[in-house]
Amino acid sequence: MIDVNKLIEQANSLTPLPVTTVRLAQLVCSPDCYLEDVVELIGFDQALTLKLLRAANSAASASAVRYGTVKEAVARLGTAQVLAFAVACSTRPFLQNSIPGYGLDEGALWRHSVASAIAAEVVPELCRVEVPPESFTAALLHDVGKLVMGRFLTPEIRGYLRRAYEVDRLAPREAETLLLKVHHGELGGIIAQHWKLPVRVVQGITHHHSPDRGMDVICDVTYLSNQIAKGIEANLDGRPFEMVIEPEVADRLGIKPKIVESLCPIAALRYAQVGRRYSAV
Amino acid sequence: MTQRPPASSTEPRSTERSLPKPSVEVIDVASIRALMLSEADVDLSSASSYWIESRVAMLASASSVPPTEWLGVMLKHGSEGSHFRELLELLTPGEVAFFEDESLFETLRRSVLPQVMDCNRGQKQLAVWCVECGTGELPYSLRMLLDERFPESREWSIRTVATDSNEACLQRAKAGRFNQLAIHRGLPPTMLVNYFMRDGFEWEIREEFRRTIEFHSWVPSVRLPDDAAFDLVILGRRLGFLRDSLRRQISDRIQSLLRPGGQVLRAQWEEGEGRGLLAEAGREGCL
Numbered sequence: 001m002i003d004v005n006k007l008i009e010q011a012n013s014l015t016p017l018p019v020t021t022v023r024l025a026q027l028v029c030s031p032d033c034y035l036e037d038v039v040e041l042i043g044f045d046q047a048l049t050l051k052l053l054r055a056a057n058s059a060a061s062a063s064a065v066r067y068g069t070v071k072e073a074v075a076r077l078g079t080a081q082v083l084a085f086a087v088a089c090s091t092r093p094f095l096q097n098s099i100p101g102y103g104l105d106e107g108a109l110w111r112h113s114v115a116s117a118i119a120a121e122v123v124p125e126l127c128r129v130e131v132p133p134e135s136f137t138a139a140l141l142h143d144v145g146k147l148v149m150g151r152f153l154t155p156e157i158r159g160y161l162r163r164a165y166e167v168d169r170l171a172p173r174e175a176e177t178l179l180l181k182v183h184h185g186e187l188g189g190i191i192a193q194h195w196k197l198p199v200r201v202v203q204g205i206t207h208h209h210s211p212d213r214g215m216d217v218i219c220d221v222t223y224l225s226n227q228i229a230k231g232i233e234a235n236l237d238g239r240p241f242e243m244v245i246e247p248e249v250a251d252r253l254g255i256k257p258k259i260v261e262s263l264c265p266i267a268a269l270r271y272a273q274v275g276r277r278y279s280a281v
Numbered sequence: 282m283t284q285r286p287p288a289s290s291t292e293p294r295s296t297e298r299s300l301p302k303p304s305v306e307v308i309d310v311a312s313i314r315a316l317m318l319s320e321a322d323v324d325l326s327s328a329s330s331y332w333i334e335s336r337v338a339m340l341a342s343a344s345s346v347p348p349t350e351w352l353g354v355m356l357k358h359g360s361e362g363s364h365f366r367e368l369l370e371l372l373t374p375g376e377v378a379f380f381e382d383e384s385l386f387e388t389l390r391r392s393v394l395p396q397v398m399d400c401n402r403g404q405k406q407l408a409v410w411c412v413e414c415g416t417g418e419l420p421y422s423l424r425m426l427l428d429e430r431f432p433e434s435r436e437w438s439i440r441t442v443a444t445d446s447n448e449a450c451l452q453r454a455k456a457g458r459f460n461q462l463a464i465h466r467g468l469p470p471t472m473l474v475n476y477f478m479r480d481g482f483e484w485e486i487r488e489e490f491r492r493t494i495e496f497h498s499w500v501p502s503v504r505l506p507d508d509a510a511f512d513l514v515i516l517g518r519r520l521g522f523l524r525d526s527l528r529r530q531i532s533d534r535i536q537s538l539l540r541p542g543g544q545v546l547r548a549q550w551e552e553g554e555g556r557g558l559l560a561e562a563g564r565e566g567c568l
Contacts, residue, residue: 004460160335182462186462186466199470
């Protein structure tokens with residue numbers, strides 16, 4: 001049906017991320033990450049510098065203060081958000097594309113990715129465990145595997161997948177695994193590895209539909225961010241949406257059931273406030 | 282990989298019939314089920330039709346012919362034709378991930394291996410058989426577990442036999458080469474470093490470790506070797522596709538090969554792809 005080795009080959013053939021982004025990822029995720037090092041690294045990349053300043057100064061950043069230097073911008077946004085922003089700059093050309101195999105119009109995956117990254121910014125404020133800095137990047141890229149998988153989803157395969165959803169009530173990850181022997185999370189993990197992103201980002205992407213298997217809090221955060229992003233999008237479209245998350249995930253993150261209900265409105269507000277930051281990408 | 286049990290595994294098949302088909306071709310699933318049962322003792326009665334159809338479509342696509350045409354040839358030649366063997370292999374997949382069945386490996390680590398090793402501490406010998414080993418993840422996982430968690434076993438004489446009825450799977454297991462997906466599924470990073478070498482997009486199990494396992498072709502329905510005797514037998518997932526009566530026969534025969542204190546365990550398997558039903562792993566009196 002699908003040659004898995006061809007999928008792997010294509011995942012490993014995507015244009016690599018810029019050196020600055022890769023080094024930034026390594027730096028931000030290192031225990032010895034200093035603001036000065038991040039500022040120095042970004043300073044070498046003029047395009048990223050300009051975009052970062054634009055993002056920090058955007059009205060979306062909800063600040064009357066103007067940021068004129070990279071140091072001020074990084075201090076304003078935080079190193080983890082700066083990493084997610086840099087990754088967004090590098091990946092937007094991919095994420096912006098339509099993916100007919102998944103029924104995604106042009107820009108749809110990008111919007112969902114940004115909503116997820118912003119949702120990941122909300123999660124640490126509501127949970128009781130420490131959220132790793134790689135979480136925003138993992139949330140941003142959680143569906144990146146669809147870029148490659150989507151190329152292989154012929155109408156015939158989509159028909160079988162639809163029947164798996166409808167007949168056996170399988171979730172997308174389960175249906176893809178059953179019929180194609182691989183799901184888009186796993187493929188996304190391979191892409192993240194190819195892009196030399198940190199191991200925890202790879203984990204978060206791979207297990208965003210199966211956080212129990214990931215055995216790392218980043219998988220829970222990525223899973224939750226994806227769910228919240230769906231709520232944000234439903235809210236924007238005026239569609240009803242019931243936020244349901246796996247109880248085990250809520251337990252591990254220390255999120256109370258009552259808070260779960262308020263996650264989407266809080267995240268939607270945040271999206272309205274800072275979503276345009278990513279317009280600077 | 283295993284599937285989580287779907288909530289609607291008992292969904293009436295009429296729901297499926299009412300859904301739009303992916304193509305105008307109608308694949309005769311009932312004939313496939315009947316042929317597989319009569320010729321290969323494989324019970325697909327509960328497997329979802331769409332899943333069986335998708336396997337036929339996959340093979341037809343590889344041959345660049347319409348699915349119904351491909352199936353017509355298969356049904357015409359029956360088990361004598363090459364199409365039958367190809368479809369049987371797809372309908373009874375043997376691949377698992379490294380350490381995929383957590384409860385099996387937990388049982389091995391906590392109780393079974395310590396017990397079996399206690400029984401054999403005098404001779405420092407152990408004989409293990411992985412039946413229907415698939416593409417090798419099961420026996421390699423077992424050997425890695427022994428090596429990592431029971432370091433004393435390095436001083437022992439351990440014979441590990443892995444058999445499979447699918448020649449293609451067996452050749453892949455023998456080669457010990459795994460793609461990125463296989464490696465990412467459940468293999469702890471330290472084990473990746475200790476037992477594998479990277480080669481392009483694949484990883485190859487280290488030669489000295491690969492040699493610790495004997496791979497042989499063996500079809501479960503045929504007679505067992507007379508001189509075989511084992512301390513531990515692990516039954517792989519493909520056995521789960523066989524009809525119940527045959528599974529019981531095989532179980533009885535395998536248990537007759539156990540040495541005193543020997544044990545048989547069953548890997549977690551699905552009763553059939555597309556059904557999503559999982560059996561609990563654990564010690565088995567019978568299959």
